[in-house]
Amino acid sequence: MRPDLSVRDVDIRELMDDPRADERMLARTYGRFGLVNAVVSRPGLIYRRDIRPRAVGARPLRILDIGAGGADLCRLIAGRLRHDSIVAEITALDADERAIRWASAHDRGAGVRYRRALTTELADAGEKFDVVLSNHVLHHLDESELRTVLDDSRRLLAPGGLASHHDISRSRIAYGSFAAVTWPISRSLLADSFIREDGLLSIRRSYTPAELRAAVPPGWTVRRGVPARLELRWEDRRARP
Ligand SMILES: C[S@@+](CC[C@H](N)C(=O)[O-])C[C@H]1O[C@@H](n2cnc3c(N)ncnc32)[C@H](O)[C@@H]1O
Numbered sequence: 001m002r003p004d005l006s007v008r009d010v011d012i013r014e015l016m017d018d019p020r021a022d023e024r025m026l027a028r029t030y031g032r033f034g035l036v037n038a039v040v041s042r043p044g045l046i047y048r049r050d051i052r053p054r055a056v057g058a059r060p061l062r063i064l065d066i067g068a069g070g071a072d073l074c075r076l077i078a079g080r081l082r083h084d085s086i087v088a089e090i091t092a093l094d095a096d097e098r099a100i101r102w103a104s105a106h107d108r109g110a111g112v113r114y115r116r117a118l119t120t121e122l123a124d125a126g127e128k129f130d131v132v133l134s135n136h137v138l139h140h141l142d143e144s145e146l147r148t149v150l151d152d153s154r155r156l157l158a159p160g161g162l163a164s165h166h167d168i169s170r171s172r173i174a175y176g177s178f179a180a181v182t183w184p185i186s187r188s189l190l191a192d193s194f195i196r197e198d199g200l201l202s203i204r205r206s207y208t209p210a211e212l213r214a215a216v217p218p219g220w221t222v223r224r225g226v227p228a229r230l231e232l233r234w235e236d237r238r239a240r241p
Pocket of ligand 1: 033070094095099117118134135140145
C-alpha cells in the first residue's frame with residue numbers, strides 16, 4: 001500500500017541512522033550510494049555547472065560535502081578535477097563516525113579529506129570553501145538542524161562561493177518510480193543494504209519545493225530538477241579576492 005505522500009512524514013527514521021544498524025548492511029549501503037547517485041543525482045551536471053567554473057586563479061579550489069556518507073560524490077569530483085588539471089582540496093564531512101570510517105577506507109587514491117564533525121565546528125574555526133555541497137541530507141535534518149546547516153553553509157563560503165544542497169523532491173511519481181526501479185534489483189545489486197527501504201523512507205521525509213521554500217530563511221533559492229529533484233542554493237555576491 002502506498003503511504004500518504006501529501007505531507008512530510010517527519011516522524012519516520014531511516015534504518016542507516018540507527019546507531020545499532022547492522023554493520024555489514026551499513027557498509028553495503030555506503031558502497032551502493034554511488035550507484036544511486038549516478039542514476040538520480042546528476043553528478044556530472046553539478047561538476048560542469050557549479051564546480052568547474054569556480055576554478056579560477058592559482059589557489060586550490062576548496063570544496064566541502066556536508067553529510068558525505070560513502071563520499072562517492074567527492075571521489076567523482078576529485079577524478080573530474082584531476083582530469084581537468086584543476087588543483088582542489090575536497091573535504092567529506094559527516095556527523096556519523098561510521099560513514100567517515102567507511103569512506104576513508106575506500107578513498108581509492110582520490111585524495112579526499114575525511115572529517116567527522118558538524119558544520120558549526122568548521123564555521124566557528126573560520127574555515128572557508130568555494131563550494132559547499134550536500135546531497136540527500138536536507139530531509140534528514142529537523143527544523144533546528146536545517147537552520148544550523150544553512151546558516152553555517154553561508155558562514156563557510158569564501159567570497160564568490162556557492163552553497164548548493166541537493167535532495168529528492170517528494171511526490172507520488174518519485175515514490176512509485178523508486179519503488180519500481182529498485183524492486184527487480186532488491187535481491188541482487190541492492191541485497192543486504194538499506195538502499196531500497198531507506199530510499200522509500202527518504203522520499204516520505206523529503207520536501208516538496210514549496211515546503212522547502214517556506215522552511216528556509218530569506219535569500220535561499222529553491223530550484224526544481226529532474227528526475228524529482230530539488231536544489232537549495234545560495235550564491236555569495238562578494239567579489240572574489
Ligand atoms: C542519505 S545519506 C547521504 C550520503 C551522501 N551525501 C549521498 O548522497 O550518497 C545522509 C548522510 O548525512 C549525514 N548527516 C545527517 N545529518 C548531518 C549533519 N547535521 N551534519 C553532517 N552530516 C549529517 C548522515 O550521517 C548520512 O551519512
